[in-house]
Amino acid sequence: MDKARSQQLIDMNPNCAYAALLRTAQDSMKETPPDIKIGSTVRVHVKIREGERERVQVFEGTVIARRGSGVSETFTVRRLSYGVGVERVFPLHSPNVVKVEIMRLGKIRRAKLYYLRGRVGKAAKVKQKLG
Numbered sequence: 001m002d003k004a005r006s007q008q009l010i011d012m013n014p015n016c017a018y019a020a021l022l023r024t025a026q027d028s029m030k031e032t033p034p035d036i037k038i039g040s041t042v043r044v045h046v047k048i049r050e051g052e053r054e055r056v057q058v059f060e061g062t063v064i065a066r067r068g069s070g071v072s073e074t075f076t077v078r079r080l081s082y083g084v085g086v087e088r089v090f091p092l093h094s095p096n097v098v099k100v101e102i103m104r105l106g107k108i109r110r111a112k113l114y115y116l117r118g119r120v121g122k123a124a125k126v127k128q129k130l131g
Helices: 003-012 017-028 114-118
Strands: 041-050 053-067 074-081 084-091 097-104
Touching (some): 003 017
Antiparallel strands (some): 053 074, 074 084
């Protein structure tokens, strides 16, 4: 749901529980979410808590899926680590996702790239979009 529609619902009945839920969702959304495309190679900077310490860990891989909308929107990143495929699902609007860098755009014709799960090596590569 876009911001204008949710604001309209809040204004109609500001005391209902759904309006409170919409207000909370609106506050937790990022102002400018990263423009992530399927097939792109991205570098995701994630906050990791280890006891009292907090650090930023980088996860680099190919975006194979995007799902949801609004606050609950997520994207899945896959990479090969020591010959084993590792996938992580990141919430787009999470405060733990510090930054998403787009390294290169992929040239694809699918909405979901789940077929990459069965491939390794050069077969698992996505062609680069030029221009």
